[in-house]
Amino acid sequence: MLKLYYKFKFATEPEKVYIEYDKVKADSWDRRNMRVEFNPNKLTHKEMLWLKQNIIDYMEDDGFTRLDLAFDFEDDLSDYYAMTDKAVKKTIYYGRNGKPETKYFGVRDSDRFIRIYNKKQERKDNADIEINSEHLWRVEIELKRDMVDYWNDCFKDLHILKPDWTTPEKIKEQAMIYLLLNEEGTWGKLERHAKYKYKKLIKEISPIDLTELMKSTLKANEKQLQKQIDFWQREFRFWN
Structure with a gap:
C-alpha cells in the first residue's frame, strides 16, 4: 500500500x-x-x-x-x-x-x-x-x-532499488557491486564507462524500483x- x-x-x-x-x-x-x-x-x-x-x-x-x-x-x-x-x-x-x-x-x-x-x-x-x-x-x-x-x-534520474548483489555469476562483479552499495566513495574512483556498467547492472539485479x-x-x-x-x-x- x-x-x-x-x-x-x-x-x-x-x-x-x-x-x-x-x-x-x-x-x-x-x-x-x-x-x-x-x-x-x-x-x-x-x-x-x-x-x-x-x-x-x-x-x-x-x-x-x-x-x-x-x-x-x-x-x-x-x-x-x-x-x-x-x-x-x-x-x-x-x-x-x-x-x-x-x-x-x-x-x-x-x-x-x-x-x-x-x-x-x-x-x-x-x-x-x-x-x-x-x-x-x-x-x-x-x-x-x-x-x-x-x-x-x-524522479527523472532517481531510482530507489533493492539490489541483490549475489545475483551476478562473476565473483568480481558481486564484490564490486557490494562495495559500491556499501562504500559510496568508491563511485568516484571509477572511470565513466565503469560507472555506466555497474549502474546498469544494479538496475538489472533489482526486481523492484x-x-x-x-x-x-x-x-x-x-x-x-x-x-x-x-x-x-x-x-x-x-x-x-
Whole structure:
C-alpha cells in the first residue's frame, strides 16, 4: 500500500506555521528576508484562508523555496538503495537490532535531499504510538530552490532499488557491486564507462524500483497538488 503526503517548507516547524524575518541572517545566507513555513495538511480551511489573506498576499517577490514530498510504504525498506545519475553522499543510522533505520542520500543543503526511515519505529520512539502494520517506512524527498519548480519531474534520474548483489555469476562483479552499495566513495574512483556498467547492472539485479510506484502516485495527485500551489502563489483576495 502506498500513500502520498506533501508539505511546503521554508524553515523549521515548531507548530502549525513558522514566520521569520531576519535581514542579517538572510544576507549572510543569500536568501529572502522573510520566510514562512507551514504544512497544509495540518491547517483547517479557515486557517489557510487567514494565512493567505494576512501573510502570503502581502509578501513581495514571494515564491516557494522548499517543497517536501513523502511516500509511505507498508514494506521493509531497510535494504533499499537510492541511485541517481550523479553519486550522492549516503549516511546510514542503525537501530538497536543492528538493521538500518534511517538512510540519507545527499546533503541537507542540496537541491534534492532524500530520507528513507522506519516510520513505525519513529512513531514508537517519539510519541509512544504503536502502528498495527508489520512495517511502515517513509520515503521523504526535500526539493529546494530551482528544483521546487520541477517537483512533478523530480524522479527523472532517481531510482530507489533493492539490489541483490549475489545475483551476478562473476565473483568480481558481486564484490564490486557490494562495495559500491556499501562504500559510496568508491563511485568516484571509477572511470565513466565503469560507472555506466555497474549502474546498469544494479538496475538489472533489482526486481523492484520504488520510484515507478512513486511516479504513478504523484501523477494521480498532480492536479490536487498543483491546485494548492496555485492557491498560495496567486495574488487574489477572499471577500466575505
